[in-house]
Amino acid sequence: MRLKFLSGVVPLVLFGFIVTSHSVIYADVQITNNVDNYSKPSLEPDYQKTDTSNSKDIAVQFLGINDLHGGLETTGPVDIGTKTYEDAGTVGRLAAYLNQAQSQFKKVTKSDNSLRIEAGDIVGGAPANSSLLAHESTMHVLKAMNFKIGTLGNHEFDQGLPEFNRILTGGEPSSQTDSLVKKYAHYSSGIDMVVANVINKKDHKIPYGYKPYIIKTVKQNNKTAKIGIIGLETSTLPSLTLYKNYKDYQVLDEADTIAKYDKILRDKGVNAVVVVGHTGVQSKDKTTSGPTVDILQKLNKIDPNNNVGLYIAAHSHQYANAQVGNTHVVQAVYTGKAYDNSWAYVSSKTGKFTKVSTHVYPVLSKKDDSETKADKKVVSIVKDADKRVKSKVNNVIGYAGKAETITGRLHNSASMENQAGEMVADAQLFEAQKAGLKPDFAFTNTGGVRSDLVVKSNKAITWGSAIAVQPFGNILQVVDMTGAQIRQALNEQYDEDQHYYLQIAGLSYSYAKDENQAYVVKDIWNSQGQLVADDQTYRVVINDFLHGAGDNFHAFKDTKIVGAIGTDTETFVKYIKAMTKTEHKVVAPTLNRKKLVE
CATH class of the missing domain: 3.90.780.10 (5'-Nucleotidase, C-terminal domain)
Known part of the structure; x- marks a missing residue:
């Protein structure tokens, strides 16, 4: 359903920094659209220091990517805010920028609480250095980049969920597998899959022991708090993959699922919630729209007191940075050309988010940022993959x-x-x-x-x-x-x-x-x-x-x-x-x- 909206221009104050934002009333939910003007977090005014009002809170960073699609060396233009960055991308440079962002967060906030999250479609529709190796090279890269939490996208079903689970956990391939894959190393990615709305039709359980949510305990200054992270698959999965690959599963409504687990987390004393959802959204022309907005609109109707402070979106391959009601929403385009960097503060007394600030940044080309060097460990994994598939690829x-x-x-x-x-x-x-x-x-x-x-x-x-x-x-x-x-x-x-x-x-x-x-x-x-x-x-x-x-x-x-x-x-x-x-x-x-x- 598409809804009409009204827009106007209002100032938004974050960490003492005033930016021009566009506030939109979408049904009963206010949408504030932010424009990212800076290419690096180190240049971001509101990431230079913590607000004094949050000095006693626990600082947490969420570094997110989405729709990598095995794009180990993919480059191209990326539109973020009102700017276009040329030749952005490659996982080697992405890894370097994630490390920089984490280091800056720790320097400013004195916090070690940094989580790396991917929002689905890690694999599928990929170049040969990923696809010819059954995407295990991509899983190796994610492990090297220290991604710990992920959710399912539609492309995780391309070869059937059993095959994705194999490469996720480092299982041995079948005897019929191509020799290129057989000879490649198989080891666990170390990623915890959270997906709350995919259940097996026979037993109504989430497949492969994946969890609907994960609870992370964060600590700072001898204080602790808990953060709940709920994972979501797009409910449009049946229209996005082959019948044989989804026929055993039911995908539940996203908003209903968030509301269910938000309450479960609340009952467990978890009052700060992040959703990582493979659902689309786009911020463009001073508006933010898409399925993620519709999901949050419904959520606010059925669970108006929900604790979702951050929603890391995916699937539509677009840029997004906005606030929908009380929930901040980000999406970092696709194929490793960008990443989202969200700083949040949690009260140790209430367990709630007291402030969330979100930004999306490009993975700048070497030409645009010669001082940043690609991560050597990640580059070596990619070079090894290139070498293995070279003879076939160059034919x-x-x-x-x-x-x-x-x-x-x-x-x-x-x-x-x-x-x-x-x-x-x-x-x-x-x-x-x-x-x-x-x-x-x-x-x-x-x-x-x-x-x-x-x-x-x-x-x-x-x-x-x-x-x-x-x-x-x-x-x-x-x-x-x-x-x-x-x-x-x-x-x-x-x-x-x-x-x-x-x-x-x-x-x-x-x-x-x-x-x-x-x-x-x-x-x-x-x-x-x-x-x-x-x-x-x-x-x-x-x-x-x-x-x-x-x-x-x-x-x-x-x-x-x-x-x-x-x-x-x-x-x-x-x-x-x-x-x-x-x-x-x-x-x-x-x-x-x-x-x-x-």
Whole structure:
């Protein structure tokens, strides 16, 4: 449900530092949006000293990341507040900044209470130096960075929860596992998984002994207090992973779950609560919105006296720094390009938070901050992973027509088309045609297209570049769909403000603004320019994620399967090889398949 809001500008005073913030009334809950202006905590005015009113309280720091996605060396632009930082990222530099932030916190507050928390999607949709090693290299990095608490995201289910639990705990892989994984070290990450709203359907217990919450005792100046940390999975999990991977589990409502465990913690004498939730939120254009806001709005209705002082969010890959009611909310974008740094103070008498201050910072590039050196231990883990997968990753599988990167979803056109995404759809249509399945169209979810297709200066395309674009290995299916179902699928792109959208092949269509949702589809044409009829049946290539109504594309659900052509990963590699044999080599598609009309 989307709610209208009113906004205005008010001053917010934190630790004696006045910043300009934008206060929004969202139903009955006030939202205060903060803008982060500084690139480092050491430059932050309200992190220079503690407020005198908190001198007798216990200081606690929460350092958070979210949606790492195995991005051990991923770099790119990151938007934080009103600023864009170029070439941000890499886990080596992330580790260094986390260490700096912790050292500064201790220097200012004289407190050793610092906790590192990750908010889900540690793995999945990752480059080869993580995915080819079953993401164990990523788990090794998190251990080296001293992360102790985490929760489940949807991508922890990509290979099934049993496999994620194996890499979490350092279990041995199966005998059928690739030799690269077998030869890699297997040891526990040391991360305690907290997830309160995922239960097994058979026994209604949280799987693998994960806990709904964890209680941490913090100490300072001979005083103690307790902090409760509740973990949450997104309740939209069934639309985000394959049916076989979630069918054994039920995901409970997030707000109801927080209210339940907030009361349990209160009964245990824990009055300071942090939620780490794999639920989306975004602060942009002086407003903060998203599922996390809706969850907190509901929580404040059913549990108005809740003790949640901090909510570390995830999933939507956006920047957020705001206060929703009494709860501070942060999200640090994704793939290790940023981190959130929250300072809190707890009264030893009441056990409640007396003050919480939140900020999000970029992981600056070496060019922007040459004085900060990447953490050597973390860098060595990444270099070892690179070395192990190098021969496979660097294998040249084809050549492009131009020595130019074929860009992905970070470079969408106004119609939400991107070159790599439409090339993926072209590949799926091409391979289904080769297999004799006579497909008419192909659709792929842009969330499954994870990267640009990097082309080397000699026009070469490597296996690693292709896998970065299509890392999941989803099964491709050819299904029967009526023209009306195809129209429904295309319209479903626009019922959630294009949060989920498709890349298409074999067809084009026109769309226009609509009263009931952002846009509505008008005419649909096949590749010969003929109109697609609502009452006619067509053959469509989709992945098994979409076939299960992934990303809320319900039009694809349970459509009749007439054939399959292997995985999306294999198909994309085959397509690059096939196009390389043509006169023009691999060429970026022209982005003209979706046409906005008046």
